[in-house]
Amino acid sequence: MRTEDIFPEALSEDRAYLIDGDMSRQPCVFYFRKSIGDDFATQVLRCVQYARSSGLRLDASVGTDGVYYDDDKSGSKDIERPGYNKLMSDIMSGELSGRFVIVRDQDRLSRRESSVLEEYHVITDLSKVRTFDSSGREIKDDVTTGIIAVLSRSESKITGHRQRARKELRAIQGKAPASRVKRIGYTLGYEAIDWEEAKMLRRARKKVVAGRSLSSICNEMREQGVVKPNGKPYFVTDLSRLLRNPAYAALRVFTRDIEVEGRVIPKGEVVARGSWPRIFTEDEHYEVVEILSKNKSWATEKAPKHLLTGILVCAECATKMAYGHKYGKKHKDGTKKRHYVYRCQKPRGGCGSVSRNADALEKFFIQLTYKAIKRLPVVVEKVVDTTGSEIARQQGKIDDAVQAFKDDRIDIATLADIRQDAQKKIDTLRKEQKAKPQPLPLDDAESFLKSKDIGKQRDTIRRFFPVVGVKAVGQGVRFHPDQLVFPE
Ligand SMILES: [Zn+2]
Known part of the structure; x- marks a missing residue:
């Protein structure tokens, strides 16, 4: 030897x-x-x-x-x-x-x-x-x-x-990770490509690159009956995790820090090129990872549903409070009253000890903000700011282009061009927007009160009260302004 x-x-x-x-x-x-x-x-x-x-x-x-x-x-x-x-x-x-x-x-x-x-x-x-x-x-x-x-x-x-x-x-050595379970896209042990699953991955990747949101892709898959091997539908988190996985470009990572040629490679980073068949090229892999990391908000970007989420935090543990419901004590006839509340939630890492009536909290903040707007000096010269509408216009351009791509009217390269161009403009506009003093989303007290746009109302409240703590008091959900903690 x-x-x-x-x-x-x-x-x-x-x-x-x-x-x-x-x-x-x-x-x-x-x-x-x-x-x-x-x-x-x-x-x-x-x-x-x-x-x-x-x-x-x-x-x-x-x-x-x-x-x-x-x-x-x-x-x-x-x-x-x-x-x-x-x-x-x-x-x-x-x-x-x-x-x-x-x-x-x-x-x-x-x-x-x-x-x-x-x-x-x-x-x-x-x-x-x-x-x-x-x-x-x-x-x-x-x-x-x-x-x-x-x-x-x-x-x-x-x-x-x-x-x-x-x-x-x-x-x-770039050998496939040892695993007892089959990975989506491959047969057991990464020996061969599972073509049905690989096709799903390739399609999903393409759509993400074309600017589609993960949730819309998931919805589409659900409609088409495309499900995980366990029969459950694909969720945004599944798709996001799969599409980011370097294994599909036959790139080997390791679960701990590892030393290679005198260099420590942190866990989760690419250690070697693998010897198993690839579903994405390396370029395709890095491309989709970049898009997914840039657009984290795509997964959750939706109109706000509740007025005070993101503003109220638990005064005991500082966890953001979520909207939900809670049952009260049993009535004589055995039924329980359902209370809608803002609460500190254990599943979100909170202590779970604070929940207060949502309706009372919202009414209180609406009134408080209404008064705050009224106290402001009257704006003689209306501030005209077109930045917001210009951003919306650029966003519209992207949406139109995506639609055109879906309808086969433009090709992927054109879409990428349009998207890149519009995104650049949006980024610049956002920077400008940040630098300027911003008018209130609803800068007139009456229109704030009457507005049906919860998002705008919330943004207006937030301008006055970015964070408000809610203290734990007793067992019930009754709200009293004494329970609020306003930061200095
Ligand atoms: Zn808490």
Whole structure:
């Protein structure tokens, strides 16, 4: 066996760096021992990672290109270990003097008989060779080493560790993630493309790129009877998660931070190009991810339904209060009264201890804001601001273009052009809008009171009262202005 057979292809660059890089680095050698149920690859991975991070150099002038190894096939006690014997004789002859020996873990040196380890300590000590495991612990004649020697006799203690390294290596090699469940778009184990599902993904991606909202795509799929493998309809969150998944462009990510070629790649980021079939090209993948991240609001963008959501917060835990209902005490006839309330909700991360009558709260804020508008100095010269309507006009352009694309009147490139152009204008207008002092959405007290546009009413209230806390008082839902907390 040659060392090329031991080092996985994915680590060849690392190996070259360890051998040919800066020659002033502390020289080391590796010792690998393959036992039943184990492999060289994960030992190599761990030792290479350790050597790189500690600034070591692999001394290729000794051993087999700097490596000593044993391929234990038998589980019997008196196994021949030519690699280990060669290592020991090189240590004794002084050939490895001043070098480090790196092993993945202590039990590579000796698992069964502690006498082997004792002998090892004596010889390495005499020959000025130090030994480290891949976590950086020095293996020497001390208590820890003794305890580990005892522990490592129980195979199970190290299995988890080994499996973790194996998973990392699979990721670096770009192998498909191991999974017991079938991923949408693929057959089990990413072996082949499930064409029906892949078609769904490709269509959805196209529509997102064309400017459609995820919710409208979901609605359309529901109408067409396109459902998840479990029979449930696709929701916005499903589609968003699927379309962002790099696996569809055969890009491999890892669930933890991982070190590749001396660089730490944070969890969830691309580690390697995968070897399984792709449903999107990389460009297609990055394109849709960019659009989805820019348009987070698409998923939820709807007219506000309730006057005070986003304004009221729980004064106990600062969670935004939501609109909902709550049942009161039982009447004599067994029925319960349903109260509509603003409340702090546990599912939204709140404490759940505050709920107040919605109608009373809304009436109170309408009156309060009405009075506040009346107190304002009369606007002699009406502020004319066309920015808002210009934004709406540009948005309309996009909508028209999307419709035209759907009707096959324009192609995707034209749509993209129109969209980009209009979006740029909208962004500029929004910036201008922010810089200018804004008139109230409803700047006349009477029209505020009469308005049927909850969104505008709410925006007007918010200009006076951006955030208002609501305190917990007793069990009921009755509202009193004393319960409100207005920030300074
Ligand atoms: Zn709360």
